Amino acid sequence: MVTVTLPDGSSRQVAAGTTVLELARSIGAGLAKATLGARLDGAAEIVDLRRPLDADCSIEIVTANSEAGLEVIRHSASHVMADAICQLWPEARLSIGPATAEGFYYDIDLGHKISDDELGAIEQKMAEIIAADSPFERCAIDREASLQRFRAAGEIYKAELIEGFDPNDEISVYRHGNGAFEDLCRGPHVPSTGYIKAFKLLKVAGAYWRGDETRPMLQRIYGTAFNSKKELQEHLERIEEAKRRDHRKLGKELELFIFDETAPATPFFLPKGAFIYNALVDFMREKYRVYGYDEVITPQILDLELWKRSGHWDKYRDNMYFTHFDKADFGVKPMNCPTHCLIFRSKGRSYRDLPLRIADFGRLHRYERSGVTAGLTRVRSFCQDDGHIFCRDDQIGDEIARVIRLLREVYQTFGFPDVRVYFSTRPEMSVGTDEVWEKAEAGLQRALEDNGLDYTVNPGDGAFYGPKIDFVVLDALRREWQLGTVQLDFNMPARFELHYTNAQDGRSQPVMIHRAILGSLERFIGIAVEHFAGNFPLWLAPVQVRVLNISEAQLDHANRVVERLKAEGYRVETDFGNGRIGGKIREARNSRVPYIAVIGDREVEDGTLNLRRRGGEELGAKTVDEFCALLREEVSSRSML
């Protein structure tokens, strides 16, 4: 007998060798039916429901309704898809096919290029396999024998996978369709193909074998699966909603920005987009006054010597633009930090001057490989809400805490309450000694812990001059976006030989904290467009009010109202054309103006505006004074209404 402990703390005695499924059945028939596998002793991996329980353990039964259960379903769906593809194209060679956060994919090597139009045929084949409801069978196999077999079958990817496995681990394959389909796999899988209730194939794209761009490119077929048709439908609708909110589409429709072939990956901000850009800068400047930053303006193009000193020539050259004139070479700045070091060095500094916080909205240029740019979220020219803090060693903790406070305050304003934190350590391409890096990494880690932040470590993902903390927010569609960053740097100050006079009248080297809150304004605007679906809060909306007339009879009055609103500082647009009110309302709504004000004879009569909010909410008649008071309050509170 073995003792199994259930999540509620109770325990049961079962005969050794009892399977997970049998245990579930002993608890209840309903549970047994829903069981897909189990988590033993809190392990990350899930075991098969046919796994015998040989020793005492704690067990958590995994059902389809849990995240882990969904993963099992998706993983099984990827096998079914692979089976379908192999049936359609028997020459296909399989590599890997895992479940992902949103669905699953399978990377296959196939001479025939699968087009999106062929996904339907694959889905149909999958539906047949699912309808057959054939059991998934697990089978442990011998390492050497299986290597031979996979090699003989030309399954070079599977063979390579086996070669990489720990020789002590058991190797297994899963079969379904009465052995017609077999795939190297650790499992677990659903009991039979019929458990896959709702799936959909989404797209096909290229992916390098093992993510290595020097290795062959395989075809990756993406799909998703859910526990029910309803959940699948909801997921597909989320995808549609994301498409509707795409900032590239809305940016064009709302006339925020354009792109042109003559400047790849570099936006042209139209008046409305430029307004938002400037409003964000103004917003940060307001915060800077409170948080003690001094703004500077620094050169765009600097002598190559500077970039050699900073380390950019060595470690960042591939991302930089260069130019040549007056018999000298120059680099276009990809970062502001070196110029800020020059400012620090421009006069003698005392420990009393520290921390020195410098902010810069300078334009940066970074060469990005052609395939990686996208809309505003990845561009070649951008502006960060950049800042560098020069401080003493003993001020690091306070300064980072301050940045985190500022960051939270800013994210709150935009309705990004959930922030995920990533801690990135020394990358391969880096400057400085091990000792300095250890100190910097320890410093940041302490700051994370002192500020009570839960974080995930990204080993080797730091900047070339120092480790960093990245702040990732979740938008209205629960998608992750990286915004802020805090980087601790002992290297740049050393390379620029920065120093200040300490209290003992000696020389000390300052520490440099690189930080950005919004990240790049370009990316932030792109994210904000999608987050708000173009419905910017009043303070950020390029146009706040659109005034419509019913007929020409109200023109004089309407013009006076518009002048009054403009005089009060509001951004007002008019539609005094000869269309009908229904059409004007429709256009105003599509333009996502926060307030629509209608003026007809009635409003002229009693000196009011007939108002409705962007969402459709009718506010009825209000005097211009009342309306201004309402606007004033909504703007000053930066309401998210």
Added chain:
RNA sequence: GCUGCUGUGGCUCAGGGGUAGAGCACGUCCUUGGUAAGGACGGGGUCGCGGGUUCAAAUCCCGCCAGCAGCUCCA
């Protein structure tokens, strides 16, 4: 950069070896209409760029450029 796909009026897209189409937008006129599209008429495109095949290329082929979905890389 790699794989696949795409490029036709301002926008969304149809067409496809024989002198370019729709809807929306735009302009003019009619209409002065009370909360999601009133009507009529009209202007506007060397079909991304360059080469090739052909009697003839927007259409087929090649190259380049740009964009899209991913991969790899990043704010």
